[in-house]
Amino acid sequence: MTDLHLLWNDPSVPIVLRSTITSPFGRKVRIAAQALGLSGRIIRRDADTRDAADDLRCQNPLGKMPCLLIAGEAFYDSGVILELFDLLAGGARLLPGISQPLERSRALTRARLADGIAEAALLMVYEDRFREPSQRSEVWMGHQRGKIERALAAFEQAPPQTERIDIVNIGLGCALGYLDWRQPVEWRDTHPNLVAWLNQFSAAVPAFQQTESKAA
Missing domain, CATH: 1.20.1050.10 (Glutathione S-transferase Yfyf (Class Pi); Chain A, domain 2)
Known part of the structure; x- marks a missing residue:
């Protein structure tokens, strides 16, 4: 089991999705999480890309969402997050594996x-x-x-x-x-x-x- 799986399966580790409900890229992440049975671990917290005080800019220097925080470590953008979800789900679920x-x-x-x-x-x-x-x-x-x-x-x-x-x-x-x-x-x-x-x-x-x- 990889460190990623250990973190994901540890209920004490917070997993937070920074995104609005209206973002099409945040929606991609939410759909993938539901389809792969991962959404139960994720807490969504709104982000305001126009607000200079929003800590999204600290989590992702580009100030863009979605941004997934696992134990405080940031992963972005949506394509990266979907590949991460694919690995958590065993691989080759959302896209072909590296063998192809x-x-x-x-x-x-x-x-x-x-x-x-x-x-x-x-x-x-x-x-x-x-x-x-x-x-x-x-x-x-x-x-x-x-x-x-x-x-x-x-x-x-x-x-x-x-x-x-x-x-x-x-x-x-x-x-x-x-x-x-x-x-x-x-x-x-x-x-x-x-x-x-x-x-x-x-x-x-x-x-x-x-x-x-x-x-x-």
């Missing part, structure tokens, strides 16, 4: 593409939220919109499988959920395969609906 380097690299690449959709969407939302109208850049917004549209087109041609939960479909589900919620772009009318895929994923993975945020 090509398949593992393909899964990580697709997962990063899904994350890129959420990242670009967040930047579009922040542009509207944190800048005065006179400061907003349509060039910047178009740049982010292009990332989203190209990534959606790639997934529209080859949606992930839904037979088992993994690092790719968790990330894509959370990205599409964020697009539906914040609506930085309209995607449903032009991506019927992804609409059908998201319906299947939502039905197959109860944690997806359970982690859906209705917050403003």
